[in-house]
Amino acid sequence: MLEKDKTTKKWRARIFFKGRQITMQTFEFKKDAAKWEADQKLALASNEWHDARAGDITLAAVIREFNEARTGTVSDKTLDTDEANLRLHIPEKMRRMPIRAVQTAELKSLYTALLRKRAHSTVKRIRDSTMSLFNYAVDMAYIPHNPVKDVPVPRGDGRSDKTVRPFTKDEYEDMLAAQRERSPRYADYVEFLRETGLRWGELVALRVGDVVHEPFDAIIVRRSQSDGYAEKQTKSGRVRRVPLLGNAAEIAARYAQGRKRTERLFTSPTGAQLNGGNFKRALDWAATAHGHREYDLRHYAATSWLRDNVDIKTVSAWLGHATTQLTLDTYSHYMGSDADGAAIERVRRARATAGA
Known part of the structure; x- marks a missing residue:
């Protein structure tokens, strides 16, 4: 932008970027101001412009x-x-x-x-x-x-x-038994996390109306809420359906009974919103979890599904991963191919025959 100062009679060239003036120079002659302005605009267009004075900011x-x-x-x-x-x-x-x-x-x-x-x-x-x-x-x-x-x-x-470190079967069962003695309610939530593979924030944000029964018992995961923050979309930004396996359907039904669809499905014993710190303190997590994190329940769910021959695309969808490749990268070493199974069976038969 060129303009002539009425007092000094000099020409002022001003350069704007995203609605903000970023530099300015004054000149005796209009042609010099116009040339400088054109040079600055060219540098901006080619991403080569910078204001040496602005660069001095710490x-x-x-x-x-x-x-x-x-x-x-x-x-x-x-x-x-x-x-x-x-x-x-x-x-x-x-x-x-x-x-x-x-x-x-x-x-x-x-x-x-x-x-x-x-x-x-x-x-x-x-x-x-x-x-x-x-x-x-x-x-x-x-x-x-x-x-x-x-x-x-x-x-x-x-x-x-x-490194993925899911629970072993014995570790999980020992932990759950110990936690049921401390807080049966929160132990139910632990079991629900293990069966669904939900992230903590997704569990916190579940509503009663997110429990569905057609075409099978499932929860619709729509949102997430980290401790101390506002509710937001899930990490992938997608809504997903997760089946309620094991005791998860019974747990969901018990905590949904007699409550409005818009109410939180899982709450603290006083009816307040769940808090991760209070949850772990109530369960004495450090003493009962064999050195595992709460997130390892998600890993345990995923690796259990894979060992039960659920295909990788379905596991990825249940976990809410952005891509199937992410699921593969995380859990591929827990997957056994059909060829592995056939080879192992051949070895077992050969050893059984040799020992006969």
Whole structure:
């Protein structure tokens, strides 16, 4: 945008980006102002523009601005996660740097250092937060390019936290018996999680009306609610139907009896919304769960289905995974092929014959 100052008689060129003025220069002659304006617009169009003055803003200042700008535009959980990741894991030395000075070398050093103390999946989540931060900096024209895109998280040794560790049959039965002595109500919820493979937040958000009986006993999983946050869509964003196997149908019927369709299916003993911390304290989870997490009930459900020869596509749908490939990547080593079964049977017959 070109305009002539009536007082100084000079030409002012102003550049706007997404409705916000990002830079301005004054010139003696209109042709110089027009050329400068054209150069800036070309740089913007080719993603090569940056304001050297804006680049002097520190990383800490951009983090503060980033957190404030997203309040009310993303979920509270996302906001809290990104704020905590950036506050706890970005070192003070890096925070004092101008944002334009934070390049791939600094980021690679950061992720490598974090991997020495943190699990691989945790470092990936921290990288996701820094990715969002630097995307914001690009949008605000503080920098011309997001350097995080050029720095994947090294493999590291922390990938072991991805290991699936479902309960064994004996571990689960021992735990459930011990937990029934402490809280029969919450032990029912443990059994329901094991039979359905639900995530904790999905269990919390279930309503009485989500229990259906046609064409078979099932629950319709529509939403999720993490402790301390508002209700939202499920992780995959899809509604799914999960069959009520084992004692799950009886458990659902018992807690739905005489209640309105819109009421929560599972609540605390006082009728309040479930809270994960209170749930585990009531069950004395640390003492009864053989070192397992509550999430391992989901793994136990999935691996049990696979061992019962439920096909991978159906298991993926029941779990609510975004893709079947995710289910394969997570549980493939728990799947036995028909060829495996036939080979094992041949070995057994051969050994039985040899021993005869």
